Amino acid sequence: MTDEKTIEVPDEMRAQVALTNMADLVKGNLLDKPYNWGRRNSIWPMMFGLACCAIEMIATAASRYDMARFGMEVMRPSPRQSDMLIVSGTVTKKMVPQIVRLYNQMPEPKYVVAMGACASGGGPFKEGYNVVAGIDKYIPVDVYISGCPPTPQALLNGFMKLQEKIDSQSINRERWYDKEDPIEALPVPVLGPDIMDPRDYAMITKQAKA
Amino acid sequence: MTEELVVTLSALETRFPDVVKKDERKGYEGFLVDTKNLVEVATVIRDELGYDYLSSVTGVDYLEEELLEVVYHFYRSTGGKSLVLSVQVPRKKAVVPSLYDLFISADFQEREAWDLYGIKFEGHPDLRRILMWEGFEGFPMRKDYQEAFFVEDQKPFANRWPEGKVFRSEDENQFGKNVQYPKGFDKPKKWDPEEEDLLYAGLQELGKKDSGDLATDHVVVNMGPQHPSTHGVFRMAVVLDGERIVALKPVMGYLHRNHEKIGERNTYLHNIPFTDRLDYLSSMVNNHGYVLAVEKLLGKKGAVPERAEYIRVIMSELTRVSNHLWAIGFLLNDLGAFFTPSLYAIEERELILDIFEATTGARMMNNYFRFGGVARDFPPGVLEKLNSIVFERLPRKVDELDVYLTDNEVVASRTKGVGVLSPEEAIAHGVGGPVLRASGVPYDVRRADPYSIYDRFDFDVAVRYHGDCYDRYIIRIDEIRQSLRILQQALKDIPEGPVLLKNPYNIRVPEGESYGRVEAPKGELGFYIVSDGTANPYRYHVRAPSFVNLTALEKMCVGQLVADAVVVLGSIDIVLGEVDR
Numbered sequence: 001m002t003d004e005k006t007i008e009v010p011d012e013m014r015a016q017v018a019l020t021n022m023a024d025l026v027k028g029n030l031l032d033k034p035y036n037w038g039r040r041n042s043i044w045p046m047m048f049g050l051a052c053c054a055i056e057m058i059a060t061a062a063s064r065y066d067m068a069r070f071g072m073e074v075m076r077p078s079p080r081q082s083d084m085l086i087v088s089g090t091v092t093k094k095m096v097p098q099i100v101r102l103y104n105q106m107p108e109p110k111y112v113v114a115m116g117a118c119a120s121g122g123g124p125f126k127e128g129y130n131v132v133a134g135i136d137k138y139i140p141v142d143v144y145i146s147g148c149p150p151t152p153q154a155l156l157n158g159f160m161k162l163q164e165k166i167d168s169q170s171i172n173r174e175r176w177y178d179k180e181d182p183i184e185a186l187p188v189p190v191l192g193p194d195i196m197d198p199r200d201y202a203m204i205t206k207q208a209k210a
Numbered sequence: 211m212t213e214e215l216v217v218t219l220s221a222l223e224t225r226f227p228d229v230v231k232k233d234e235r236k237g238y239e240g241f242l243v244d245t246k247n248l249v250e251v252a253t254v255i256r257d258e259l260g261y262d263y264l265s266s267v268t269g270v271d272y273l274e275e276e277l278l279e280v281v282y283h284f285y286r287s288t289g290g291k292s293l294v295l296s297v298q299v300p301r302k303k304a305v306v307p308s309l310y311d312l313f314i315s316a317d318f319q320e321r322e323a324w325d326l327y328g329i330k331f332e333g334h335p336d337l338r339r340i341l342m343w344e345g346f347e348g349f350p351m352r353k354d355y356q357e358a359f360f361v362e363d364q365k366p367f368a369n370r371w372p373e374g375k376v377f378r379s380e381d382e383n384q385f386g387k388n389v390q391y392p393k394g395f396d397k398p399k400k401w402d403p404e405e406e407d408l409l410y411a412g413l414q415e416l417g418k419k420d421s422g423d424l425a426t427d428h429v430v431v432n433m434g435p436q437h438p439s440t441h442g443v444f445r446m447a448v449v450l451d452g453e454r455i456v457a458l459k460p461v462m463g464y465l466h467r468n469h470e471k472i473g474e475r476n477t478y479l480h481n482i483p484f485t486d487r488l489d490y491l492s493s494m495v496n497n498h499g500y501v502l503a504v505e506k507l508l509g510k511k512g513a514v515p516e517r518a519e520y521i522r523v524i525m526s527e528l529t530r531v532s533n534h535l536w537a538i539g540f541l542l543n544d545l546g547a548f549f550t551p552s553l554y555a556i557e558e559r560e561l562i563l564d565i566f567e568a569t570t571g572a573r574m575m576n577n578y579f580r581f582g583g584v585a586r587d588f589p590p591g592v593l594e595k596l597n598s599i600v601f602e603r604l605p606r607k608v609d610e611l612d613v614y615l616t617d618n619e620v621v622a623s624r625t626k627g628v629g630v631l632s633p634e635e636a637i638a639h640g641v642g643g644p645v646l647r648a649s650g651v652p653y654d655v656r657r658a659d660p661y662s663i664y665d666r667f668d669f670d671v672a673v674r675y676h677g678d679c680y681d682r683y684i685i686r687i688d689e690i691r692q693s694l695r696i697l698q699q700a701l702k703d704i705p706e707g708p709v710l711l712k713n714p715y716n717i718r719v720p721e722g723e724s725y726g727r728v729e730a731p732k733g734e735l736g737f738y739i740v741s742d743g744t745a746n747p748y749r750y751h752v753r754a755p756s757f758v759n760l761t762a763l764e765k766m767c768v769g770q771l772v773a774d775a776v777v778v779l780g781s782i783d784i785v786l787g788e789v790d791r
Binding site: 022047048049050051052053054056058059061062063064078089090092093094098102115118122124125126127128129130131132133137148149151190191192193194195196197198200201203204205207208 | 217341342343345346347350354355357359360380384385386387388389390391392393395397398399401435436437438442445463464465466467468469471475483484487489490549552553556557560573574575582592594786787790
């Protein structure tokens with residue numbers, strides 16, 4: 001702690017003020033609290049709807065359920081300005097390259113919410129020939145919300161879970177701003193005879209030879 | 211066979227002896243035509259018999275007979291029953307002449323049949339895959355195509371029943387995903403995607419025709435699939451000359467979730483919740499269309515009690531009101547009035563959703579209709595609430611919307627004269643619903659070919675005559691008013707009684723084909739079902755209004771400014787769940 005004598009703190013403010021220096025602040029995770037408090041209350045979702053769930057997402061943004069209470073009303077059409085990707089609906093093979101691209105374009109720290117049964121695991125359409133059985137096969141997911149579609153209440157509950165997750169994070173542990181070892185972009189799937197994940201290329205070649 | 215069809219048959223028989231044959235299969239109502247006579251017969255049907263509205267084109271795979279069949283449903287734009295033509299071709303050499311030159315409405319539907327069944331339409335100007343991507347292996351709707359997660363041909367799958375043990379398809383697949391590759395495919399790194407090339411080549415061709423005296427460069431702009439104004443994952447590839455559109459191609463399939471393939475594996479009852487997810491803004495009407503098609507096949511077994519018919523009409527009309535409110539709100543969104551008008555619309559929609567939630571247990575995916583009735587009656591208190599909404603609140607709120615928007619200068623200047631579609635073009639493009647009626651064609655399935663108990667109600671078919679975006683907006687206000695009229699009559703007359711006589715878990719549907727159609731909020735929604743007498747539909751096809759309405763998008767947009775394309779799209783009111791299915 002810094003020497004209290006150098007900075008005058010009036011008596012009546014002593015209960016509210018703590019004096020420290022930057023190094024201690026970071027090391028002692030003291031910065032996390034205000035930083036996370038700011039982040040959790042201003043999560044900007046991407047204006048991105050896939051299917052039925054998007055309608056409930058819009059209903060959540062409207063006046064009755066009012067996402068603005070959580071600081072999430074600022075829907076951004078551009079991935080560059082958004083913190084949260086709500087995968088709201090069935091992910092198809094034709095759409096998944098675009099979703100991965102959008103995810104790659106989002107700045108860190110970024111979060112993905114899989115809204116509803118389809119985005120979480122394929123849902124009722126899982127067996128379809130053009131359906132991806134869950135977006136987590138291609139991008140990492142932070143919160144899964146059940147329901148088909150989830151009610152606005154369930155969606156809000158999912159957002160609160162995400163806020164809890166944000167609360168528990170610390171800039172000491174996360175790699176968002178790591179300049180030496182930056183997080184690499186995810187490989188974008190390619191539409192071939194079926195969808196091809198570049199990470200699976202070796203396996204596809206092996207299967208052909210078998 | 212109805213009287214109308216007998217007359218048609220005799221007319222066709224005198225005109226084409228030995229060419230047009232009555233379909234003799236059990237339960238089929240159409241006519242069989244040879245491929246080489248198809249265009250000739252279709253011309254006569256259109257020009258001499260007056261069947262000028264080609265509603266549905268679809269393929270059926272008869273695996274055992276080694277045949278692929280294309281089924282056409284024709285209607286008269288003045289109303290009446292359908293005329294069904296079928297063409298059969300061998301599976302190995304499936305080539306059918308295209309009807310594109312006679313009916314532009316065949317455009318997307320023939321492309322869909324090519325995409326999913328591999329039926330080649332000779333003479334189609336742009337036969338590319340439409341729902342899947344170019345390069346996809348196989349024709350997925352063919353009966354011998356098996357998905358990566360294939361378990362069995364028909365549900366319920368034996369391995370999940372009756373013990374109900376946990377079974378994960380991922381564990382069976384070596385990739386752990388829903389993927390499969392053709393045998394010997396070992397060049398993933400060298401794969402050359404070709405879809406875009408074909409698309410852009412076609413666009414360049416279209417763009418060339420339009421260059422004027424001053425040679426200017428054209429720019430290709432892709433709007434979507436992630437775009438705030440495309441109402442979901444829809445994409446328009448637009449060729450621009452300055453700000454003016456010279457060519458436009460819709461690209462879809464980004465939400466193609468295999469409704470039909472899954473529907474053919476499901477039992478009949480299984481399909482009801484799936485229909486909810488077609489046009490997810492008006493799930494009740496989708497239910498209605500589907501149960502109508504099946505009840506047609508069931509005959510007397512599918513008789514619906516009186517009270518259930520009233521409840522069906524009430525629910526369908528409430529759905530129409532809520533859908534149109536949403537459509538108006540989001541049309542204003544597209545005009546640039548971001549979210550505020552929508553908030554007014556959503557407020558009223560929420561009230562209707564409350565009624566749905568109280569009655570069916572779900573806000574959007576209602577799963578409410580059953581074969582021979584509806585799942586359950588209104589709980590106590592709901593009818594009173596409904597009365598107060600229908601008689602007091604909604605009429606007032608619609609007037610309010612009308613006052614705010616109809617004379618609004620910005621709305622008028624952005625929509626009047628934009629995206630004009632003439633009545634002849636509208637019929638040729640096969641558009642339906644508000645888009646058709648805004649072009650001055652008073653065609654409403656509720657009147658033209660009444661189903662359920664719509665013939666008992668006193669209502670007007672709303673028509674507007676300019677065919678521009680403004681009329682397509684204002685006709686929705688008109689339709690809300692007419693729906694409220696129907697609702698008010700239905701709520702006054704609704705009788706007491708049962709809503710469902712018997713709730714069979716697994717019905718057996720007699721053999722045959724049937725096409726059930728309803729006036730969905732977005733247009734004519736048709737379900738084509740072929741039953742082979744088993745517990746699962748042999749063929750299950752959805753004629754989605756949004757999908758066919760999009761055929762006219764290019765026609766409406768060419769010559770307009772690029773900002774107007776957004777408004778035109780908003781005024782068609784598409785839902786991607788239904789476009790891509």
